[in-house]
Amino acid sequence: MKILDRLFLGNIKDPYYAKRRNNLIIIGHSCFPDDKCFCHSTGTDMVEDGFDLFFTSLNGYYLIWVGTDEGLDLAIAAEELLEEDITDEVIQEYVIWQQIRSQRFRSDVPYFKYLADIMSLNYDSEVWDQFGNKCLSCGTCSMVCPTCNCFNVDDKIMMSAEEGIRERMLDSCMLPYYSLVAGGHDFRPKRTDRIKLYYTHKLQEYIGKWGQPSCVGCGRCVEYCPVEINALTVAEALYGEVGQTKEVLDL
Ligand code: SF4
Ligand code: SF4
Numbered sequence: 001m002k003i004l005d006r007l008f009l010g011n012i013k014d015p016y017y018a019k020r021r022n023n024l025i026i027i028g029h030s031c032f033p034d035d036k037c038f039c040h041s042t043g044t045d046m047v048e049d050g051f052d053l054f055f056t057s058l059n060g061y062y063l064i065w066v067g068t069d070e071g072l073d074l075a076i077a078a079e080e081l082l083e084e085d086i087t088d089e090v091i092q093e094y095v096i097w098q099q100i101r102s103q104r105f106r107s108d109v110p111y112f113k114y115l116a117d118i119m120s121l122n123y124d125s126e127v128w129d130q131f132g133n134k135c136l137s138c139g140t141c142s143m144v145c146p147t148c149n150c151f152n153v154d155d156k157i158m159m160s161a162e163e164g165i166r167e168r169m170l171d172s173c174m175l176p177y178y179s180l181v182a183g184g185h186d187f188r189p190k191r192t193d194r195i196k197l198y199y200t201h202k203l204q205e206y207i208g209k210w211g212q213p214s215c216v217g218c219g220r221c222v223e224y225c226p227v228e229i230n231a232l233t234v235a236e237a238l239y240g241e242v243g244q245t246k247e248v249l250d251l
Pocket of ligand 2: 140229
């Protein structure tokens, strides 16, 4: 959500997004990684802000972090349910919980912090064509990705021709018609180009602008792409080329 906020509440504010966002209370809940998740590599396994309340589930109780004044109001409203004293046992349980959680990660991208450079160096790599030849252009990766935000605006005109509805809906830059514009020109007709745009935007350009990827390492594309094109396989394939170079250089 913090990533989407930068996009929709930045220099040009989206009034519809802003209105809903202002009316929202965010309550987070801790989680343990599954075998697809690599959020510790993208630096998104912990948040220090962006929530009103955050619940860490410990041994039969919650440790609750208060992030905003609204969160504090909620906590005060439910004070009969809460204990204010944080004992040494609670602190120890929390530290152990953190240790166990960090050991549970099974997917890892240790070179993630160099990925923007790796992608830049591999801009013309054949890897992109290999992925492009496999991609089904189904758009599933966009539909499951929590940070994808491409949209289309559709005008529906009523039979009377006096009224209409303008709707905005989620779209995907991976779909063939996304880049088709008036006059029939398609500025990104190849699957290779669409995949390159998708991952360059998430893993390179966003880092250049905001210092972190727009991929949060949730692993949903890992779970759902039917042909195993995802943030992990793309990163591995591009890093593989650098790895071969490393061998040639005997480093
Ligand atoms: S892991 Fe995949 S689905 Fe999740 S944020 Fe990154 S690109 Fe999107
Ligand atoms: S990368 Fe995978 S999920 Fe995304 S459009 Fe291609 S086949 Fe579908």
